[in-house]
Amino acid sequence: MVIIHLQEVTPDSGIETPEMSVGKQMMRNHVRNLLNVLSPKERKIIKLRFGIDSGKQRSLSEIGEIYGLSKERVRQLESRALYRLKQNMNSHGLNAYADLLV
Structure with a gap:
């Protein structure tokens, strides 16, 4: 007889999925590249x-x-700076993040 505990079949919502982790890393890289349109x-x-x-x-x-x-x-x-970032998002292919900027 095999006993399965609830923890073994219930996903842990506190753990980030690999897809989410990769997505966040890609967004960070895109944002850092976009910041290059700004003055130092x-x-x-x-x-x-x-x-x-x-x-x-x-x-x-x-x-x-x-x-x-x-x-x-x-x-x-x-x-x-935020205005300039919004203006440049299209040219960097970052339209998906536009609603994140204030």
């Missing part, structure tokens, strides 16, 4: 703001302190 300052602001590379999201004030700018100026630069 805009790229760094977006990376800091959304925690790209470090995993820690920074506030407008924190980024402003790093660059010696007001948080309003950082917000303006962030807004311009």
Whole structure:
């Protein structure tokens, strides 16, 4: 007689599927490539703001302190950078991610 436990037949929703893992990695690579359309300052602001590379999201004030700018100026630069990213998504074949940008 074979005894099967519920854990053996029920998928663990906390474990990422290989397809999901590959998809996320591809999206990260696409986003990093897309960031190259930005100026170095805009790229760094977006990376800091959304925690790209470090995993820690920074506030407008924190980024402003790093660059010696007001948080309003950082917000303006962030807004311009996000607009430029949206404009360039089509040319990079990233339309599927368009709704993820604010």
